[in-house]
Amino acid sequence: MFCFGIEHEVAFLNHQGKFADFQNTKFADFDQIVDRLPLYPNDDSQLTVGDAGIRKKRWYIEGFERFTDSEDVTDCVVKGIEIRTTIHSTIQAAIAELTASFDLLRDVAATFGFSPILASFNPYTSVFEPQPPLNDFEIRKLQAYPDEQTAYIFMVSYGPDFNISVENLPPEQVIDIGKKFTYYSPYIIPFSYSSPFYNGGLWEGLSIRTFIRTGKRPATLVFVETAEELIKSVPSLTKIARIPSEVGRIEFKACDSCDNFAIYAGLLALLKGLVLDKTLPGRAIIPDADLHQLSAKYGFENQHIFENATQILQAAEIALKDDPDLEFLNPLKVILSEKKTKSHELIKLFQDLGSIEATLKQTYRNFGNYQC
Secondary structure, eight states, X not given: OEEEEEEEEEEEEOTTSOEESTTTOOHHHHHHHHHXXXXXXXXXXXSOOOTTSOOOSSEEEEEEEEEOSSSOEEEEEEEEEEEEOOOBSSHHHHHHHHHHHHHHHHHHHHTTTXXXXXXXXXXXXOOOOOSSOOOHHHHHHHHTSGGGGGHHHHTTBOOOEEEEEETTOOHHHHHHHHHHHHHHHHHHGGGGOOBOEETTEEOSSSBHHHHHHBTTBOSEEEEESSGGGOOOOSSOXXXXXXXXXXXXXXXXXXXXXXXXXXXXXXXXXXXXXXXXXXXXXXXXXXXOHHHHXXXXXXXXXXHHHHHHHHHHHHXXXXXXXXXXGGGXXXXXXXXXXXXXXXXXXXXXXXXXXOOHHHHHTTTTTTGGGOOO
16 A cells, blocks of 8 residues: 655745745744644654654744754744645545645735745755854764755755655665665656746756755655664665654655646656556666756756656556556646646746746746646
């Protein structure tokens, strides 16, 4: 039996119509939004809370936690608000919960002058430097976890995590699936591309997020039960589960954010198909940076990316056979046949409107009309 979950990072414009980030937004600004959102008492068995207690709800403030010279948290420098779903046995149910949670977040945020916009990379700044500088305790804490040393990327990029697991699968098979996802990542992610803005203007490609983060952040994380099951790599492929329900979870982390959750359903179905597929031989422990950067620049307009994306989509389709989730692949087929991503749409809007803010205001506009 499969299980599914989704984590979706949301960026905002503030009441002045400006991009809300760590330069102009405080923890309290977002905390008042989260405070108004409901707490579901049984979620803690499925969702990690964290040391600082910031992650008590299905919505929490995504950011960079600051510490004293001990474990005491003094602040959280904000990036946005993340929505995460509980664990579901169907893709449809995970998407339905994500949609309901997003609607709630949008309504509450509006009362404080914030409106959600689609961003996969901060369109104005590519640099995050903690102020004041890190103290000795914070430096030691980051040095203990190599992936945590990439906060300068994490704090300017936004994206979903697709969580998928299969009941009673042996650890070595779970890790093998993680290697498979990592290998085929450059051909999966163009379906989601939505980050064509960089330092206040248009970038030269389709996903600056992918171009910058690849090789420094993982494409896939596999949660294991014991230290003996860990594979040493930078970026990490494996991580020890924090709660029992995380054991065996495969977390695909390489996609850009989407404002059409039907694409998320399609990507989960594609990942499910790749789990079931027995024909594709590719495996990798770390992402291929060159291929990801090629993919980031050209997407499906590059013949190699297009051909391999076609191959994995067909393999997933064959593996799913009569599975009802097969229909979720339809939006991906359209994107592939047209070779057009969300980034193409955003570029055109920007060229017509002449403003990044005006372009971003158009995102999520048709959110209620999308069908999954």
